[in-house]
Amino acid sequence: MGAGKFPELIVQEWVSKDPSWEALKESGQIEPPTPAPVFRYCPLCYECFLAHPGSDSELTNHIARVHGKEHIYLTVDGVVVRDSCWLSKLIRKCELVLLNVPELEVQIQAGGKEIARFRTSKTCSLTRLLSPTKSFEGKITISVMGGPRKREYTIYRGKQPEFRSVELDKAIQEIPNSLMAKTSLDLANFYEVHQQLGTNELEQRYLKGMVEYYHSLLLEKQGHTVGVRDRIEAAMELLLPFRTKSANAARWALALRMNCFSSLKSCPEGTYFAQARSFFYDAAEKLTETPAVESSILVNPLTEELLSALRAYYGGDSMEVLAYTSGIFRRAKQLDANDEIKLTLLEARTHRRDGNRERAREVYSRLVHHHLFGPEADKFVRHS
């Protein structure tokens, strides 16, 4: 896409706090600054794609290929909408894509009032149904109901709701501060008390997302394994539209934990998580910039160790890398399958780089069936 223009003005990941944007708002221009590049998440998983104006063919191909036979999603002016988007112009085209689903009920609301309700089992255009909302500014909700397939999409038309990340971040900072000192925290109470700080849905969603993120860390710290994954997924889902420093860091941390490496694509060089992108997503042998030693967000201890091991890897210190990985493997009573994959790959590549073929082959052989690293492992096992 051209970095200089983004004609669609549909910005799914619109919520950031950029002073230049504030200036634009003050001057009466309500469009956000040109987001370049824009990353778009699959509506059905956390895979991330580069957005192309007016066409999401890469993403729609992914949906058809990976999510196969059955799916539901919404497109607005040719762009796949995960759950919400903000649109400053008129909606030119809106389509609800349904494939191999039973008959479902669709309800469209504008400003809380129902404007359409119908049943369908096939892909349908909503453009005409949305025409009464031509001059409407506010929230349009499209709900798809029927059994477990409930989906809700929100289109904000016109001015983006207020979002004060500085105030919210300041309040949220209480959590990591306490979390480092204590093993118990009343997060529900925190959310209850601070909910009034979030003056609209967007701000409340942000607060909730950050609370869910820290809830996953708290559960882990307390030694729970059950429920952690749910918290991780809830946090990821809630934080997807936000582009603040904390939300970015939380999303990268979560993506790394879930092995959704494509979500690390937006991580800039030289930052704490960039080395994870270089290693797991780009399979890069070298880094162009020295990675940051500290994270801007509190991460779980294993992620911290993994990133220290990656720094050692890119620093060329194989002994240290293997000390980290064997230490983790030795200590962990029950290692998460995702972490096991990451550590195994790190060991395999370290042995390979050191010319320790036998050991590399042995470690790589544990990865031959992995959907991402299988081809690399298989090639080494067969040809070394």
Ligand SMILES: [Zn+2]
């Ligand atoms: Zn997907």
